[in-house]
Amino acid sequence: MRDIFDAELKQLGDDLEAMSSRVEQAVTNAGRALLTADLTLAESVIADDLAIDALERDLDERCVRLLAQQQPVATDLRVVVSALRMSASLERMGDLARHVAQVTRARYPEVAVPAGLEETFTQMQDAAVRVARRVTTLLGTRDLALAESIEQDDDLLDELHSDTFAAMLGGEWEHGPQATVDVTLLSRYYERFGDHGVSVARRIVYLVTGATAEALDPAAVRGS
Amino acid sequence: MRDIFDAELKQLGDDLEAMSSRVEQAVTNAGRALLTADLTLAESVIADDLAIDALERDLDERCVRLLAQQQPVATDLRVVVSALRMSASLERMGDLARHVAQVTRARYPEVAVPAGLEETFTQMQDAAVRVARRVTTLLGTRDLALAESIEQDDDLLDELHSDTFAAMLGGEWEHGPQATVDVTLLSRYYERFGDHGVSVARRIVYLVTGATAEALDPAAVRGS
Ligand SMILES: [Zn+2]
Numbered sequence A, B: 001m002r003d004i005f006d007a008e009l010k011q012l013g014d015d016l017e018a019m020s021s022r023v024e025q026a027v028t029n030a031g032r033a034l035l036t037a038d039l040t041l042a043e044s045v046i047a048d049d050l051a052i053d054a055l056e057r058d059l060d061e062r063c064v065r066l067l068a069q070q071q072p073v074a075t076d077l078r079v080v081v082s083a084l085r086m087s088a089s090l091e092r093m094g095d096l097a098r099h100v101a102q103v104t105r106a107r108y109p110e111v112a113v114p115a116g117l118e119e120t121f122t123q124m125q126d127a128a129v130r131v132a133r134r135v136t137t138l139l140g141t142r143d144l145a146l147a148e149s150i151e152q153d154d155d156l157l158d159e160l161h162s163d164t165f166a167a168m169l170g171g172e173w174e175h176g177p178q179a180t181v182d183v184t185l186l187s188r189y190y191e192r193f194g195d196h197g198v199s200v201a202r203r204i205v206y207l208v209t210g211a212t213a214e215a216l217d218p219a220a221v222r223g224s
């Protein structure tokens, strides 16, 4: 019985890792499409989000089945409940990558990122990809040092998010309302992406160390 | 044993209803503060969100304890797992009300809603309050007719969301970047508020009827 349960828990971990790997691919492609106005790539990110949604449903069904059949307690129970929440966060990260792709598609053949903000969005993109990649690795290895660097990249995303607002509101913004709307949304998508990455990372830290993270929803704390 | 379990499930339902009632109060006050630039009221919404966050934590702890001690299966299990997810949605709705209050505070003493969009945001606010109120009642009564009207108000929120974008991008927008940023964010907050309300409503419908809702995350389907 214990062997079966361990195998199922292992499968749960593998599924989360696979889901995170898909999210990593999604955000990598979404950002590349955004910065180069690549319509085909943007379309593929939008289409592939359905696969991430399906992975979430499968994973959730597996969790519920596991709860029903194995009746886990203590740490095992926390692992399963955490998996439910981590899959929800990963699904949202996939949605956010899709939202970036949707802005790209709406603005095609123009590049949605206005002149002067290419560098800022390139940095946001790089930070978001690092977050996703480290979440994948953290899920696989439970190397908690990665959690710390995820937090740092999330801080960087918050800073860059502020930078885009400063650029729009500093009095030298020469773009029209469409660019303002796009930058506002894109910047928020990246900022939220970081929040969800941190949320997953903190859940893993909590599972491994049993320590209560100050709060599991960084957005709730930061008021962003 | 069964009696204790029933009492605990009942308590779970009451807690969700209480949480939803708090969210209803939060969005009611956030919208009133927004439309009248009421700083004190906005501050109270921001402060009160901590109470909603605490309710979510309590509720989640109760769910995990219930899973461990009662080892529910079948419908009981689905009720507990759904409660976990509904509390997460309600918490997010509270965050979105807080975000509206934060925009209000940032723009004080000016009204954050620019001239010409008062009517649109009043309608968004009214729809959001109806969604929250009906979610509260639905949690208490399980009257599924309410789920249908929640879906309708969510559709209305999507329409109004499009209206704000049309207003900004229609070529007659005379406001500066600050107003554009504010409207983009506020409109998205209301639109997401509706999505989460629908998500809670669909989970209740699912619990009551056992029917698989087409999808439990409306945002994932709509691509909004
Ligand atoms: Zn999705």
Ligand SMILES: [Zn+2]
Binding pocket: A220, B049, B050, B052, B053, B091, B092, B094, B095
């Ligand atoms: Zn909150």
